[in-house]
Amino acid sequence: MRLISRGAALWLLHCCHIASVLGQTSESALTVVENKGGGGDDEEEEVTIDEDEGDLEVAQPTEEWQTLKPGQAVPAGSHVRLNLQTGQREVRLGEEQLKYWTQEHREKEETQSSFSPDELKRAMKKIKEDQSDTDQQDSVASKYRPLEELKRDLAQLEMLVETDAQIMRRLLEQFNSSNSTTEQRLSILLELEYMVHQVDNAQTLCSMGGLQLILQGLNSSDFRLQESSAFVLGSAAASNPAVQVKAVESGALQTLLTILATTQPLRVKKKVLFAVASLLRHFPYAQRHFLSHGGLQVLSELFRADGGGVLRTRIVTMLNDMISEKELISQAGLDPALDASHQERVRQYSKVSLQGELLEKGWCSLVPQLLESTEHDYREKALRALLAMAPVCADQYRSDGSLLGSLLSLRDQYQEMVQSEMIVGEENGYFAEIVELIDALQVKMK
Known part of the structure; x- marks a missing residue:
């Protein structure tokens, strides 16, 4: 039988204890990944959760390591490690998640966060106006024929414009x-x-x-x-x-x-x-x-x-x-x-x-x-x-007695009409003009 040192025995017992504890708390797959980066006392795990997450409190990992609370689950693809110095589990985003976060997602978030509420309202209003203009153009286009088509029709009809x-x-x-x-x-x-x-x-x-x-x-x-x-x-x-x-x-x-x-x-x-x-x-x-x-x-x-x-x-x-x-x-x-x-x-x-x-x-x-x-x-x-x-x-005219009588009678008649015109404010109305013609003719006849 080969003897081992006391320190090595203690280390072995500690690892067995950790494996036993993890086996009791979760049936999910837990992979212990060797720390290739020479991290010393920490070991890194890639965790996959198969059970229903609706009954567990799920952690939200980031690009930095953060300590997991007891009973807290992690999203699939996240990296989990056991800090040998503190004895606590820690989690962060997996390699694929971290790549997405640091490149595409981050750029998208930064772009979205650069718009203010007023800018978003103006953008939405412009979208509606553009849609309205497009609908109006379509409506106008449906009512009128293209110019080239009209020219072709007129040429076929051979319309002739006649002069007077x-x-x-x-x-x-x-x-x-x-x-x-x-x-x-x-x-x-x-x-x-x-x-x-x-x-x-x-x-x-x-x-x-x-x-x-x-x-x-x-x-x-x-x-x-x-x-x-x-x-x-x-x-x-x-x-x-x-x-x-x-x-x-x-x-x-x-x-x-x-x-x-x-x-x-x-x-x-x-x-x-x-x-x-x-x-x-x-x-x-x-x-x-x-x-x-x-x-x-x-x-x-x-x-x-x-x-x-x-x-x-x-x-x-x-x-x-x-x-x-x-x-x-x-x-x-x-x-x-x-x-x-x-x-x-x-x-x-x-x-x-x-x-x-x-x-x-x-x-x-x-x-x-x-x-x-x-x-x-x-x-x-x-x-x-x-x-x-x-x-x-x-x-x-002077020897025409009927003419003289007609002129006198007409003057009296139109003079009364002139008075009526003056009452309504027409001082130089039509009837006053006729009276002037009669007076002028009577002067010629004297």
């Missing part, structure tokens, strides 16, 4: 077609009337031969075509000297006077009077032709035949405009340098003996009849025309 000139040419061709019905021609004339309000379009229409088609419409037996054609002609000639010249040269004025002299519906004559007024306004050459072709005689017969006063008012207004513009030309003649063509215009107006014709054709007694109307507007137009004709009609 192209549209009018197409309309004239349709109007002149033998297959066009009266309803289609009426629709074409309505479209042309809308377009010729532009000066360039009206002149282009004449250059295309549209004026001849309009004259054909005036000579039609269908009064609807006559009405619409006169409407187009009047709109094209209004304040458009180039069209006025072409229309007069083409004989439009004579055609219009013929329609007025024959039996026609009221609606036709209203549009024809509109066309005549458009041709005559500020155009002394047309006014001279109007007088030479018996225009005043045609209008006087029309005036007498009109019982409602609608045509009478239009006729009187047209005559008043012709007289007034001639007077304005004479007044503007004080400074011929303002208009190089002024002398020519004065010369042309001098050939228009309108006032003499009015006196000769009995207009000095015709116009006062319009004062019998109950319409204030009709009376106003009559008073203005009477004032314009006063230089040649004053003697007849």
Whole structure:
């Protein structure tokens, strides 16, 4: 038998005691790992726990060694050692756990801890806004088609954008077609009337031969075509000297006077009077032709035949405009340098003996009849025309007892209306203007 020393025996008994104690306290696997690092008196163990941890107090190891409490369990993969100096068990993270902790986990924790609560709120708000913008973009994209797709579709359709000139040419061709019905021609004339309000379009229409088609419409037996054609002609000639010249040269004025002299519906004559007024306004050459072709005689017969006063008012207004513009030309003649063509215009107006014709054709007694109307507007137009004709009609005004009585009666009537206007705060109202016209006419008659 080999003898051992007392110190060695004591060491052996101590190790056996430790193994016995560990075997009684836990059935889990306990591995005693040799201390390769030369740690001296400490021995290191790698512990695995298989039983349910819910019944044990589990330690939370770190990268540093820490003392285990009696009965305390350790997580799987942790390192456990027995400190031979103190006789207590100690635990720390295992190699894999320690690697994770010191690299990935630590970096993640540091990153997360670098955000403040306000920064996290702003980040969450931005996430929601980005999501909302994305949803809105998707919604808009679903409603509209891409530009390239639209370009392809338009190219396939070969869309043609027509100019006004192209549209009018197409309309004239349709109007002149033998297959066009009266309803289609009426629709074409309505479209042309809308377009010729532009000066360039009206002149282009004449250059295309549209004026001849309009004259054909005036000579039609269908009064609807006559009405619409006169409407187009009047709109094209209004304040458009180039069209006025072409229309007069083409004989439009004579055609219009013929329609007025024959039996026609009221609606036709209203549009024809509109066309005549458009041709005559500020155009002394047309006014001279109007007088030479018996225009005043045609209008006087029309005036007498009109019982409602609608045509009478239009006729009187047209005559008043012709007289007034001639007077304005004479007044503007004080400074011929303002208009190089002024002398020519004065010369042309001098050939228009309108006032003499009015006196000769009995207009000095015709116009006062319009004062019998109950319409204030009709009376106003009559008073203005009477004032314009006063230089040649004053003697007849004085001898016309019915005219003097009408003026006195109207003044009393409108004076009362003026008082009513003043009560409501209208010192210079419409009725006061009519009273001034009556007073001015009475002065001319004295």
